[in-house]
Amino acid sequence: MRTQASFTSAGVRCAGYLYLPADSGPVPCVVLCHGFSGTMDRLFDYAERFAAAGFAALVFDYRSFGESDGEPRQLPDVDGQLVDIRAAVAFARGHERVDPGRVLLWGNSLGGAHAITVAASDPRIGAVVAQIPFNGFPKKVEGRSTGDTLRVLGAMLWDALRGRLGLRPYYIPMVGRPGEVAVTTTAEADQHIQTLTGGHGTSWRNSVAPRGLLQMMRYRPAEAAARLACPLLVCVAAEDRETPLETTRALADRAPRGELRVYPGTHFTFYTDPGFRERVVADQIDFFRRTSATV
Numbered sequence: 001m002r003t004q005a006s007f008t009s010a011g012v013r014c015a016g017y018l019y020l021p022a023d024s025g026p027v028p029c030v031v032l033c034h035g036f037s038g039t040m041d042r043l044f045d046y047a048e049r050f051a052a053a054g055f056a057a058l059v060f061d062y063r064s065f066g067e068s069d070g071e072p073r074q075l076p077d078v079d080g081q082l083v084d085i086r087a088a089v090a091f092a093r094g095h096e097r098v099d100p101g102r103v104l105l106w107g108n109s110l111g112g113a114h115a116i117t118v119a120a121s122d123p124r125i126g127a128v129v130a131q132i133p134f135n136g137f138p139k140k141v142e143g144r145s146t147g148d149t150l151r152v153l154g155a156m157l158w159d160a161l162r163g164r165l166g167l168r169p170y171y172i173p174m175v176g177r178p179g180e181v182a183v184t185t186t187a188e189a190d191q192h193i194q195t196l197t198g199g200h201g202t203s204w205r206n207s208v209a210p211r212g213l214l215q216m217m218r219y220r221p222a223e224a225a226a227r228l229a230c231p232l233l234v235c236v237a238a239e240d241r242e243t244p245l246e247t248t249r250a251l252a253d254r255a256p257r258g259e260l261r262v263y264p265g266t267h268f269t270f271y272t273d274p275g276f277r278e279r280v281v282a283d284q285i286d287f288f289r290r291t292s293a294t295v
Helices: 040-052 078-093 110-120 146-164 189-197 212-216 221-225 245-254 274-292
Strands: 002-009 012-019 027-033 056-060 098-108 128-131 232-237 258-263
Touching: 002 056, 002 078, 012 040, 012 078, 027 040, 027 078, 027 110, 027 274, 040 056, 040 098, 040 274, 056 078, 078 098, 078 110, 078 212, 098 110, 098 274, 110 128, 110 221, 110 232, 128 274, 146 212, 221 245, 232 245, 232 274, 245 258, 258 274
Parallel strands: 027 056, 027 098, 098 128, 128 232, 232 258
Antiparallel strands: 002 012, 012 056
16 A cells, blocks of 8 residues: 655655555554655655565655755755655654654665664664665776866856855756766666656656765765664675775675675666566565564
8 A cells, every 4th residue: 555645854845655564553664765866756666565575665755856845956965865864764653554663764875875874873773775875986987087077076066156156056967978977977878767767657857956966075974884773784786886886885894783785787787677676675675574573
């Protein structure tokens, strides 16, 4: 069963959906956190799988994305997104079908870093899954030249200046082809964009205000991982260029109860290969079952 959900986060209305299993009693709830420019509709299949396995699952859009309020649109705000996740956790804990002592966090890409950060300051979180999580930018991105990097940095600074002046954001694509000014570039860009925009209706837009990347330069989720009291599962791709294995494994290594699962593929395999995703989700369900049973 899926019902619409709405909650207020620091004065901003966030929209979402709560998936409920057939079980009638209070159940563990997985709060799912999307990535840098994502929208909750890309997580519906995950929520359905968790609900089929007996968990409640809450998906929602961060402020200024998808169905949630907030202006300007398509503006990633790390601090605001952390506030939104805490509000989502509070909403889940207050629902009559949810066991408030067994709320779990799941995050993808930047959402994985957020899930770790929020759980580090909330000892009531039962467990965290971080899928291809952000843990700082790599020093060198394969396939991106110094000139490409400088052009993206210029876009970030120009957008930040426009923000200070109260002007409309300077938007760039989230996903682009190699050589384009975009947050991430890949030869698989067309396939990735088609996957994100195809199928069921989506509110995802291949457009983002790049000033949010400046906040990410100062973001240190590994420091939060070291303070985690709950179990952490980090799921990564062996050939990931966007959130490389050498940086993401540090999250599992620093967490006192961290586990690492490495899968063959790239960052985009998690989005474009349904069979691959089924295998990963099965591992995540097993992890949540083990950890939620002991909370």
